Amino acid sequence: MDAAEDGNRSSRSLSAPTRPGLASSPSDLGSSMFEKPLERGLSAEMPHVSVQRLCIVEEDRAGLLAEVTTRIGTLGLNIVGNTCKARGHLVFQVVDIEVAHDQTAAIVAEVEQIPGVRSASLGAFNSSTGKIYRETAPLRLCVVNENVPGVLGKVASLIEVDLGIKILAQVNRSRGDRAFNVFDVKNTDNNWVNVCLRVEEVEHVLSCTMGNFKAGGLAETVMTTRDEDYLSDVTDDALSVKSAAQTFARSPSTAATIVEETASLPEEEGESASPSVFVPPPPRPASSASIMARVKSSSGLPVRPAFAASLGLTPVGSSSNSVGGGDYYHGSRETSRSRTLMIMNERGALTKDASKLVIVMVGLPARGKSFTARKLKRFLCWRNSRARIFNAGKYRRERRNSTESTGNDNANFFEKSNEEGSRVRQEAANRALSDLLHFLQKSKQTAVGIFDATNSTIERRRWIVDQAKGIASVCFIEVICDDEEVLLENLLSKVRNSPDFMGMDERQALSDLRARIEAYERVYEPVDEDVSYIKIYNMSSKMLANKIYGRLARSILPYMLSLHVGLRPIYFVRAGLAEDSRISSMKHWPAEFDFLDPSTESKASGLSQLGHEFAQRLARWLQTALWVRDDEDADDAESFVEEQAGEGAHISNPLGSAFKSMPNLVDVGADGLSERIFHSERRREVRKADGTRQRGAVMKLLSSTLPRAKQTADIAKSLIDGSTVVELCPMLNPLNKGELGSLSMDAIQKLNPDFYESWKRHPYTHRFPGGESYLDLVTRLEPVLIEIEQQTAPCLIVSHVSCIQVLLAYFLGAPVEEAMKIKVPLHKLIEITPTLGGSWEMKEYEI
């Protein structure tokens, strides 16, 4: 397009791809809208279709606008309005589309992939320059009431006066004994579910919903029937309704007004503005009369019975609540049902996986926020999301380094009364959050930004939610710890590791950190707002989840539950060599066989002689490693090793590896810290209560179900504590290579070069014919990973090369897409031990 030549031209309408029966621009919507049948979304499931506004910022180049519009059209979406405005080298395009809720993220992603498109978002403008323009999208409240004088006044007064919500536009229609009212209200930070409930409490009000009428009760609400659709369905006189609808559907030029206003906003960082005119999406160019007719005639019931049943509602022949008569369920008058629906609606909205998510850490200093953030990031990256931490402290320190100021920010700097300190901290938070949101906006795939700061006041958290609006969902994770002993350890860990205390005397650093914490305590407000949050108490000994659905509930929450700071080792071994292997008869182990492709081994075979010997060495190694607890036992342990292994046995000395020396005793002097801090979980009981030494210890032992793995595990556990059992876990079975299962990769290359080439190009996502990809393996192994993370005792996993590679990618923090490159040798032991900061170290043992 030629907008570059005329950056200031006025708005204009574009033609959407023409499809029979569909309006091509808002101006076409007028008289035809009620006659056109709804072409899409007529599945038995009746997907929740609504008009959404897609705001696209794109480069002003010839053909791009048409390309974007055509791409949306080819997605099979009904475009009901399409307007654009050029500003400088950018074009701001507003497309109103009919869309099912679960499609929205995919559409945004699809549009953002078009070269030249800077950003696409639903209902808000943002540009790739990091500036965020926000249209505070007004909300539509639809109220149905008995047609009694004075009700409307009461509702309006409740909304504006009692609840303090600005009414921007209001239209009312009455039909017989019913009145239908639409309020477009300013979308401020409200609990809208409660607002609707409050409106429903007004005498004679039958229902109040956000954005849809539910005049006929549950049935229509489930189908999300719009006002004009509903009325045209239940009255003979559609004309007057049509005029009401037309009142709501503004002229096409109004959409451009938004663009104009939005595009000409000053480009200040974080600036947002609300347009003075609200332009609701034009009404659907279709009537639901046909939908209703079809649904009724096909089932005899108007709505999905399963859905109603799930709400505990029973069908009845007819209902006096039903405006249109016919077979409806008992309707919407009772508050309890309205409430159920509200909650269900809200839940439905939150259950979708947001493709962009901000996780906001909350908590006093030294509670484990950064630790938790690092863990989460590792996990999310492993699950193939883009995840990044934005630590406000780092931004603060960077600013200090770049200014004249010297020295560390001491406790006084963190006092609320310290204006300079407060300003600097807010600036650091600004920059951190702005970078975070920019990172999310730029990301083409699922992305999570973790905002790591104390975020200790409601005001701060409200600001974050506000900034993220239109860009990402927000979930808070509050880390709470009031266990004095744990706190003491945390303080020490903090002063020893945080750059804030570098070069300071430890005692002085501790007292400064304590004073800093007190400063934060004075203003700290626990998360109690009506937002999505998870609270972790005292190292996950208790957790609280509020409004956690979708991915957060399915994945992040179980993962968070598994986290702890214990230092137990985790061992990985590949199952011993199977008996039918090419080399099973060999007596020695040539080094080049370490990475032998295991595919040709029969899945049903048991251990070969060499495999058997490896398992026995493993048993002895573990016995020794788990038995030795501290230096006092070392001598005993060594003689025990000799005794067990016999002369000349090939056992490397595992002493000090599994329970390597940790700072387990702290004695810092006379300021209340002089107690001896014993890291109990880092050491293990050596003697039983009766004073006898316990040889061996309980450990978690997980094995794949293949015979060679199970046998390895059975032998490995034979010398450790009798209460250890081998848990067979099919999730640890090898990558399923489908019909290529028994072939080595070399053989596959020869036999199926096409597949091999594709696999080489995309080894992570390319699926073996009839089998799995590495990506599938990540999904399969997620529960196993969580199981391993939550163990407080040492853990041994006997599995196969592919699974171990995928699990190691997590522990090593390696890109999971490159897991197949991790070397996992046969007949060796891999030990993973946690570090205090939340990551892991790896060692390999020749045993």
Ligand SMILES: Nc1ncnc2c1ncn2[C@@H]1O[C@H](COP(=O)(O)OP(=O)(O)O)[C@@H](O)[C@H]1O
């Ligand atoms: N859930 C938790 N509860 C208590 N302490 C924890 C938790 N998670 C980690 N820690 C410990 O807290 C200490 C301080 O952690 P850090 O993440 O630096 O704190 P923060 O970021 O809150 O200042 C670390 O030694 C870590 O082991």
Ligand SMILES: O=P(O)(O)OC[C@H]1O[C@@](CO)(OP(=O)(O)O)[C@@H](O)[C@@H]1O
């Ligand atoms: O912006 P607020 O919420 O104060 O949080 C950031 C502050 O939190 C602290 C608290 O100690 O974080 P961190 O421990 O991660 O370094 C400070 O460094 C940082 O300035």
